[in-house]
Amino acid sequence: MTGVQRRTFLWGAVAAGAGALLPATALPGAALAEASPGGAITSRSVGAFDVVALRDSTDTFPATRTEMFPDATDADWRRARRADPGAFGPGLAWKLDFRCYAVRRPGGRIALVDAGVGPAGSPGSTWAAPGVLPDLLAAAHLDVADVDLVVLTHVHEDHMGWSVSTDGVPTFPNARYVVQRTEVARLAENSPMRDYLIVPLQRTGQLHEISGEVRLAGARGSRLTAIPTPGHTVGHQSVLVDGHGRRMMITGDVLVHAVQLVNPDVRYALEADQAVAAETRRTLLADARRRRTTLATAHLTSPFTDPYRP
Numbered sequence: 622m623t624g625v626q627r628r629t630f631l632w633g634a635v636a637a638g639a640g641a642l643l644p645a646t647a648l649p650g651a652a653l654a655e656a657s658p659g660g661a662i663t664s665r666s667v668g669a670f671d672v673v674a675l676r677d678s679t680d681t682f683p684a685t686r687t688e689m690f691p692d693a694t695d696a697d698w699r700r701a702r703r704a705d706p707g708a709f710g711p712g713l714a715w716k717l718d719f720r721c722y723a724v725r726r727p728g729g730r731i732a733l734v735d736a737g738v739g740p741a742g743s744p745g746s747t748w749a750a751p752g753v754l755p756d757l758l759a760a761a762h763l764d765v766a767d768v769d770l771v772v773l774t775h776v777h778e779d780h781m782g783w784s785v786s787t788d789g790v791p792t793f794p795n796a797r798y799v800v801q802r803t804e805v806a807r808l809a810e811n812s813p814m815r816d817y818l819i820v821p822l823q824r825t826g827q828l829h830e831i832s833g834e835v836r837l838a839g840a841r842g843s844r845l846t847a848i849p850t851p852g853h854t855v856g857h858q859s860v861l862v863d864g865h866g867r868r869m870m871i872t873g874d875v876l877v878h879a880v881q882l883v884n885p886d887v888r889y890a891l892e893a894d895q896a897v898a899a900e901t902r903r904t905l906l907a908d909a910r911r912r913r914t915t916l917a918t919a920h921l922t923s924p925f926t927d928p929y930r931p
């Protein structure tokens with residue numbers, strides 16, 4: 622499906638209610654899970670880093686799950702329902718979260734991986750409920766000024782929404798915005814996403830294009846590494862967090878539904894290259910099982926998945 626068809630397909634969808642807002646007195650660290658109604662904020666530590674899952678939005682997808690994953694079998698769906706029961710709405714409805722991850726490093730610097738649906742008026746808000754990321758960052762005591770890295774797994778509407786304001790001002794004034802060069806290159810000169818995201822970041826000198834696997838940050842034996850995971854889009858990347866024997870992969874849209882977790886061969890209708898996407902998924906899942914890597918996903922209805930656990 623081309624970008625134009627994708628946009629046309631998604632436009633006109635109905636947006637439902639936004640995710641639950643937080644009380645003003647939320648606590649840092651593990652206590653956040655209890656302070657955040659419905660699990661809008663959850664955290665896990667990986668080596669010297671604290672990874673905070675932030676659910677920007679939650680909604681029902683504007684097409685049925687069988688339209689989006691046409692080759693999934695009944696057995697695949699049964700296994701997926703066991704893996705992620707929250708993804709199953711009435712009938713064939715696909716319920717999904719829209720999540721970002723903040724990685725808090727020693728010393729207080731923060732890397733944000735993906736930037737959600739964004740506010741009302743953002744491109745993503747035309748088909749998904751507007752997000753609440755600024756409230757979540759405040760509740761988690763994560764200061765926008767401390768974000769020095771924003772890593773975008775790919776340039777789709779629901780992953781970059783809070784990167785810039787609707788009038789084109791970068792939300793994170795001290796951040797480099799890291800995107801794969803091939804991902805920027807695929808956007809046509811006059812594409813709406815280039816105008817909305819890329820042009821404002823180029824204007825302020827904050828766009829940082831990378832090629833291939835790149836180490837982004839490190840502290841006390843823990844590392845943050847961008848790793849190409851193509852298929853969903855040509856320049857899709859994931860972020861590996863590792864240190865002190867723990868590994869976590871922030872996977873963007875390598876898998877968008879638990880049906881692709883239980884069977885990586887299941888294709889998603891909106892993948893740019895379905896064969897490459899399936900190969901990326903098989904490799905990533907096999908590696909995660911072998912090396913005991915937690916997956917931090919954007920759209921499953923719980924933030925952390927341990928595929929190595931039976």
Ligand SMILES: [Zn+2]
Pocket residue numbers: 777779780874919920
């Ligand atoms: Zn997505």
